[in-house]
Amino acid sequence: MGELDASLGAEEIGLIVGTFLYGIETLQTFNYYRAFPKDSRVLKTLVAVIWIFELAHTVSASNAGYTQTVTYYGQVGHILNPPRSLYLTILFSSIINAVVQTFFAIRIRLLSDRWPITVLCCMLTFSRLACNMGLIAVCWNSTSFFILETRLLPIMTAASSIGPAVDIIIATSLCYYLWKFKKTNDFKNTNRMVDSLIIWTVETTMVTTIAGVMQLILFLARPKDGADNSICDVHFLTLKSILDRLLPGSSKIVLEFIGRIAQRA
Numbered sequence: 001m002g003e004l005d006a007s008l009g010a011e012e013i014g015l016i017v018g019t020f021l022y023g024i025e026t027l028q029t030f031n032y033y034r035a036f037p038k039d040s041r042v043l044k045t046l047v048a049v050i051w052i053f054e055l056a057h058t059v060s061a062s063n064a065g066y067t068q069t070v071t072y073y074g075q076v077g078h079i080l081n082p083p084r085s086l087y088l089t090i091l092f093s094s095i096i097n098a099v100v101q102t103f104f105a106i107r108i109r110l111l112s113d114r115w116p117i118t119v120l121c122c123m124l125t126f127s128r129l130a131c132n133m134g135l136i137a138v139c140w141n142s143t144s145f146f147i148l149e150t151r152l153l154p155i156m157t158a159a160s161s162i163g164p165a166v167d168i169i170i171a172t173s174l175c176y177y178l179w180k181f182k183k184t185n186d187f188k189n190t191n192r193m194v195d196s197l198i199i200w201t202v203e204t205t206m207v208t209t210i211a212g213v214m215q216l217i218l219f220l221a222r223p224k225d226g227a228d229n230s231i232c233d234v235h236f237l238t239l240k241s242i243l244d245r246l247l248p249g250s251s252k253i254v255l256e257f258i259g260r261i262a263q264r265a
Helices: 002-006 008-035 041-071 084-112 116-139 145-149 153-183 188-220 226-243 246-264
Strands: none
Touching (some): 153 188
16 A cells, blocks of 8 residues: 555646646636737747647646556556656656747847857757657657666756756846846836846746756655666656646746736836
8 A cells, every 4th residue: 555655646646736737827828818918929829839738738647647547457567667648748848848948048038139048048948858858759668667767867867957957047047137127227117027027037946946956856866776766756757747837837927927017118
């Protein structure tokens, strides 16, 4: 029983919390379209694309949970050999992260009128996407999570390290250039909105960065026993399914502040 609590139990918790966060993101999406009907088609399309991929992520995670707990009920071997739909969640979350981080990298270009930071962030972001695509390709025909600690260890470490690094670069750059914008702007209402945007940028980045570092620590700090590692890998992927919700949700919060600033400016 304890072994199931440590494996399928963790997966069930991750699925429930992830679905709850998806509901919040759906509400954020609805509020965005209602509050900013005059935003550009590019921004509206971006929000819609993120929501659609989040829906695909939720469906894939739900399918994986149902398959392991119902279809293969009582078959312990399938706990460590999950259905392919679980790997699809990595695919969808990787695409979402790439889209969101690229969007913020472009915002840095618009604020600074310079390319270096944007190019750096995009290079790191798509390197992470490539790492995750490689991970999925290898895991697709694998029969055990054990492969994560052998052939895929460098890929997993790289992908888990790049995400927090890009978040920190983007947040630091946005705060700096927003602060510079505030110094050259005389409108009090707009300055208050910029202050709020800086605060939200720092707070949301702290959440995603700390979560990303926790994810990396949990992966690297696993015990060296093969079977126990497999259970820890279930925990890792379950935590990942929760953490992947944080960046899209925080991006919509910041996007709403950008829309308010544009209305006030």
